[in-house]
Amino acid sequence: MTGHGSKAPVVNLWHGILPAVTLMLLFFAAPIAYTIGLSFEADGVAGPTLRNYLSFFAEPRLVAALGRTLLLALGVVAISSLIAYPLAYFLVFAVSARVRVMLLFLLVAPFWTSFTIRAFSWQLVLSDSGVLTWLIERLTGRSVALGFLYTMPASIFGLTLFGVMLITLMLFSVMITIDRRLIEANAVLNGTAWSAFREVVLPLSLPGWMIGAVLTYIIAVGDYAVPALLGGGFRPVLAQVMLSVLKGTYDLPMAATFATILVLVILAGAAPMLLLVRQVRLQG
Amino acid sequence: MPAKTVEVIDIAKRFGTVDAVRPLSLKVEAGEFLTLLGPSGCGKTTLLRMIAGLEQVSGGSILVGGADVTAEPPNRRDTSIMFQDYALFPHKSVADNIGYGLKMRGMRREERAARAGDWLERIGLPGYGDRLPHQLSGGQRQRVALARALILEPGVLLLDEPLGALDAGLRRQLQGELRRLHRDVGLTFIAVTHDQEEAITMSDRIAVMREGAIEQLGNPEAIYDRPRTEFVARFIGRCNVIEGTVAGQEGDRMLVDTKALGRVLAAASASRPTGKAIKLAVRPEAIEAVRDGGVPAKIREVVFAGAGCRVDVTASDGSPIEMELDRRGPVARTGEMIAIAVRPGAATILEETP
Amino acid sequence: MPSRFARWCLAALFAAVVVAIYLPIAVMAIFSFSASRFQTLPFRDGTLDWYVRVFADGQYSEGFLNSMAVASAVALSATVIGFLCAYSLVNARFPGKTAVTLFVLAPLAVPLLLVGISLRLYFVKLGFEPSLVLVYLGQVLYVLPLAVLNLRNRLAQIPKSHEEAAWALGASRMRAIWEIVLPPCRFALIATLILTFTFAFDEFVIAYFLTNFSITLPIKIWTTLVTGFDPTINALGFMVFLFSMVLGLVAQALFMRKDVR
Numbered sequence: 001m002t003g004h005g006s007k008a009p010v011v012n013l014w015h016g017i018l019p020a021v022t023l024m025l026l027f028f029a030a031p032i033a034y035t036i037g038l039s040f041e042a043d044g045v046a047g048p049t050l051r052n053y054l055s056f057f058a059e060p061r062l063v064a065a066l067g068r069t070l071l072l073a074l075g076v077v078a079i080s081s082l083i084a085y086p087l088a089y090f091l092v093f094a095v096s097a098r099v100r101v102m103l104l105f106l107l108v109a110p111f112w113t114s115f116t117i118r119a120f121s122w123q124l125v126l127s128d129s130g131v132l133t134w135l136i137e138r139l140t141g142r143s144v145a146l147g148f149l150y151t152m153p154a155s156i157f158g159l160t161l162f163g164v165m166l167i168t169l170m171l172f173s174v175m176i177t178i179d180r181r182l183i184e185a186n187a188v189l190n191g192t193a194w195s196a197f198r199e200v201v202l203p204l205s206l207p208g209w210m211i212g213a214v215l216t217y218i219i220a221v222g223d224y225a226v227p228a229l230l231g232g233g234f235r236p237v238l239a240q241v242m243l244s245v246l247k248g249t250y251d252l253p254m255a256a257t258f259a260t261i262l263v264l265v266i267l268a269g270a271a272p273m274l275l276l277v278r279q280v281r282l283q284g
Numbered sequence: 285m286p287a288k289t290v291e292v293i294d295i296a297k298r299f300g301t302v303d304a305v306r307p308l309s310l311k312v313e314a315g316e317f318l319t320l321l322g323p324s325g326c327g328k329t330t331l332l333r334m335i336a337g338l339e340q341v342s343g344g345s346i347l348v349g350g351a352d353v354t355a356e357p358p359n360r361r362d363t364s365i366m367f368q369d370y371a372l373f374p375h376k377s378v379a380d381n382i383g384y385g386l387k388m389r390g391m392r393r394e395e396r397a398a399r400a401g402d403w404l405e406r407i408g409l410p411g412y413g414d415r416l417p418h419q420l421s422g423g424q425r426q427r428v429a430l431a432r433a434l435i436l437e438p439g440v441l442l443l444d445e446p447l448g449a450l451d452a453g454l455r456r457q458l459q460g461e462l463r464r465l466h467r468d469v470g471l472t473f474i475a476v477t478h479d480q481e482e483a484i485t486m487s488d489r490i491a492v493m494r495e496g497a498i499e500q501l502g503n504p505e506a507i508y509d510r511p512r513t514e515f516v517a518r519f520i521g522r523c524n525v526i527e528g529t530v531a532g533q534e535g536d537r538m539l540v541d542t543k544a545l546g547r548v549l550a551a552a553s554a555s556r557p558t559g560k561a562i563k564l565a566v567r568p569e570a571i572e573a574v575r576d577g578g579v580p581a582k583i584r585e586v587v588f589a590g591a592g593c594r595v596d597v598t599a600s601d602g603s604p605i606e607m608e609l610d611r612r613g614p615v616a617r618t619g620e621m622i623a624i625a626v627r628p629g630a631a632t633i634l635e636e637t638p
Numbered sequence: 639m640p641s642r643f644a645r646w647c648l649a650a651l652f653a654a655v656v657v658a659i660y661l662p663i664a665v666m667a668i669f670s671f672s673a674s675r676f677q678t679l680p681f682r683d684g685t686l687d688w689y690v691r692v693f694a695d696g697q698y699s700e701g702f703l704n705s706m707a708v709a710s711a712v713a714l715s716a717t718v719i720g721f722l723c724a725y726s727l728v729n730a731r732f733p734g735k736t737a738v739t740l741f742v743l744a745p746l747a748v749p750l751l752l753v754g755i756s757l758r759l760y761f762v763k764l765g766f767e768p769s770l771v772l773v774y775l776g777q778v779l780y781v782l783p784l785a786v787l788n789l790r791n792r793l794a795q796i797p798k799s800h801e802e803a804a805w806a807l808g809a810s811r812m813r814a815i816w817e818i819v820l821p822p823c824r825f826a827l828i829a830t831l832i833l834t835f836t837f838a839f840d841e842f843v844i845a846y847f848l849t850n851f852s853i854t855l856p857i858k859i860w861t862t863l864v865t866g867f868d869p870t871i872n873a874l875g876f877m878v879f880l881f882s883m884v885l886g887l888v889a890q891a892l893f894m895r896k897d898v899r
Contacts, residue, residue, distance in 0.1 A: 013725070013726060013729065013730050013811060014726050014730040014731075014732040015726070016722035016723055016725050016726030016727075016730070017722070017723050017726045017727065017730075017738055017742070019719045019722055019723070020719050020720065020722070020723035020742050020782060020786065021723075021738060021741065021742065023719065023778065023779055023782065024741055024742055024744070024745075024779065024782075027757065027760075027775055027776065027779045028744065028745055028753070028779050029741075030760065031753075031756035031757050031759065031760035032748075032752070032756045034756065034759065034760050034763065035755065035756035035759050035760070038759060083651070083655065086648055086651055087648075087651065087652055087655060089648065090645075090648035090649065090651070090652055091652075094644075094645045094648055094649075103652065105887070105890070106656055107652075107655070107656065107659070108890075109883055109886065109887055109890075110659060110660075110663070110879070110883055110886075111886065112833065112836045112837065112840070112882055112883070112885070112886035112889075113840065113878075113879050113882040113883050113886065114840040114842075114856065114859070114875075114878055114879065114882060115840070115842075116840075116842055116856060116859055116860060116863070117666075117859065117875040117878055117879055118662065118663070118879070120666075120863055120871065120875060121662035121663050121665065121666040121875065122662045124662060124665045124666055124669060124872075125661060125662045125665055131661075131665050161655075161658055161659060164655055165659070193641060193644065214747070215746070215747070218747060218748070218749055219749065221749060222748075222749020222750060222751040222752060223749070223751075224751065224843070225842070225860075228864070229863065239749075239751055242751065242755070243751070243846075246755060246847075252759055252762065255755060255759060256755075256756075256759055258755070259752055259755045259756055259759075262749065262751065262752050263748075263752065266747075266748075266749070270747075336806060337806070338802050338805070338806065357805070358802075358805050358806040359805065359806060359807065359808035359809075364806065364807075365802075365803075365806050367799040367802070367803055368799070369797060369799060371797060371799035371800050371802065371803035372803075373800060373803070373804075373817075373818055374800075374822065375821045375822060384804070384807050384809075385807035385808055388804075388807055388808030388809050388813070389808055432803075432807070436807065436808075
């Protein structure tokens with residue numbers, strides 16, 4: 001490969017995207033499109049049909065699971081956001097740069113570790129014979145039945161820890177770019193720390209919140225591990241139902257219907273968050 | 285390394301719907317130092333990059349030493365380019381940076397090192413070969429970048445904002461150095477800058493660019509003394525632009541009546557009919573305080589400016605005029621009335637631009 | 639700046655969250671050394687038995703080796719493809735660049751579950767038998783956005799003029815990438831390899847849907863968890879956690895590291 005006579009440099013090298021785009025078309029776009037298409041097919045019916053959807057919504061068990069999924073995901077996003085905002089604010093505005101890096105590392109270090117294992121480890125703490133019960137009994141001297149494990153709040157709790165990590169990280173990356181002089185200007189203009197947060201930090205950090213919140217929502221909607229290990233099997237969310245029903249099922253169109261409904265749930269949840277940010281930005 | 289001519293013919297560049305460079309032609313003589321001068325976004329850098337081969341032309345052709353190189357890659361057109369931030373490879377030593385072009389030509393390592401060593405001596409940095417670029421000062425980096433471009437013995441050296449990354453004091457010093465270097469190597473230099481002072485002190489000729497076109501091409505004296513348009517007059521140095529009416533002709537000069545400065549004898553590129561409304565470019569140093577004649581003006585502000593005084597006055601029609609007064613003359617005070625006049629022939633009638 | 643009191647409140651909240659993140663892992667670690675079969679306190683005798691059992695269990699070993707093999711292949715492919723893509727997105731001008739960027743990053747906005755299910759349906763339709771090769775394909779696709787994002791950020795910091803200088807001095811496109819663009823990216827490339835590896839190593843859902851008989855470590859962990867309790871899982875879980883966390887930290891440190899300027 002010699003440089004002489006090569007005219008390559010002047011030509012735009014857009015070909016680099018080809019492997020990635022091909023991969024995405026073949027193994028991402030095509031499977032999802034196929035799956036959505038399949039959800040409108042049913043045995044013994046010619047042409048597209050809504051039969052799978054009708055039978056989904058005719059089944060109270062499935063509708064309830066869908067409702068739980070929405071409740072779980074929205075609850076996780078809401079609680080995570082409430083915790084993540086003060087945390088990000090603390091990291092960016094209340095500690096020195098050196099401490100900041102260490103604390104951030106501490107907070108997000110387990111981010112890439114196995115979700116399943118972390119969910120399981122909570123069982124050890126939350127179960128009726130777990131560490132928390134033991135601790136309470138030692139402190140109060142009475143025997144207690146926590147009854148927290150295998151409930152919806154336990155699921156929310158487990159996923160919220162993940163959501164807090166993610167949203168804090170996203171908020172942090174945006175807040176750290178806020179010009180400190182804006183905060184100083186607020187102080188000079190007789191503002192308080194609260195007004196600095198409300199008038200400067202909050203509006204400027206909303207884009208970061210949006211990304212974190214949408215990703216958290218998507219993960220909460222699609223996760224099976226936390227609901228299965230902490231929420232238990234009696235009141236399953238959609239992901240659990242899907243996981244138990246789908247592998248090994250021969251009703252492929254029904255499987256596709258589950259998947260398509262999941263897509264709709266994501267769109268329905270993510271759209272308002274995106275719109276909310278836009279609304280606030282337009283006002284500001 | 286013989287200097288080469290550069291000729292661009294009807295060259296143009298479009299980015300999407302934006303005309304970065306409108307079709308323009310320009311011939312640079314062998315051994316000349318030409319500067320493309322203009323505000324940011326005027327197309328000067330795009331023009332330079334097209335000559336270097338880093339940007340494809342949307343139309344027209346480029347000739348270097350008479351040979352058409354429009355379709356040639358950057359390394360096959362006998363030009364070398366020095367980038368604005370110097371673009372020294374941060375992970376390569378100074379010697380490896382200087383010798384990079386030779387390496388690409390397949391030259392053996394020892395020979396490359398020897399040639400790079402020669403150039404290090406020549407630019408006054410002997411023994412700096414093993415350092416990394418970030419261990420050098422801004423001025424030293426600039427010299428390394430020059431050596432890296434010149435070691436390939438091009439016929440034309442292209443310089444993108446050659447002094448743009450340096451601070452003011454060093455800039456002035458390096459303007460002289462670049463000038464000397466140009467004399468020493470005898471190459472054709474084409475530089476790009478937005479700094480009019482830099483362009484005036486370094487160049488043989490200046491092409492003032494605006495919105496993708498060359499507004500005026502000429503030597504620094506001509507550009508300064510006889511700006512062709514209001515844009516050039518205002519972009520280079522300080523200048524009063526004053527409205528007036530043609531009152532007659534005297535030789536190849538025109539008589540112009542103005543409200544602010546009275547009757548002015550002005551240079552003109554072409555004759556204009558009596559009664560025509562025109563604009564005049566009048567440099568501050570072309571206006572004098574006079575005892576006899578002249579028109580009255582009121583001194584608004586006197587600013588001490590080292591060698592002389594910058595005096596802002598209000599003309600009788602109320603328009604603000606900027607002039608320069610010698611410190612040896614009578615002391616001007618704010619609020620005083622003086623009489624002012626334009627030196628005959630020192631004003632220039634501007635061409636109308638859309 | 640927040641008041642002293644507000645600062646203490648914030649610090650307390652931060653501490654509470656950190657405790658919540660690390661407490662259960664610590665508990666798991668403690669139990670992994672407990673001789674009792676039951677996960678109850680107080681802790682009595684210490685043992686390394688569960689660790690010995692993990693290493694003796696053939697299924698764990700098989701899962702580990704499968705996961706290592708697939709994750710290595712995934713990391714390598716995603717980093718190479720991701721670099722090519724990121725390079726083009728940063729340097730090339732072509733119509734629809736924003737659309738292409740969003741398209742390549744799209745898997746980030748889709749749950750693994752959906753990717754897993756639709757890939758399974760798709761491969762069944764195409765007549766492919768579930769296997770580790772399909773897991774590899776699915777996981778490459780899923781970690782590709784991470785690779786593209788990380789490498790794009792790094793590439794965007796390299797001045798375009800460095801590469802142009804190399805061209806002007808006679809380097810070809812490939813040679814300029816090799817000699818001028820890649821060296822400053824080396825830490826980012828290693829970090830991307832590690833990060834994509836970690837993700838693929840811990841990934842469960844795609845693997846679960848796209849294999850039938852071959853097991854990866856996360857699949858083995860999951861089946862152990864749902865088919866009745868086995869204390870070896872504490873030992874294994876703690877090891878996997880440490881493994882991923884160390885790799886993740888190394889990757890983060892590499893990303894933050896400044897290359898020679």
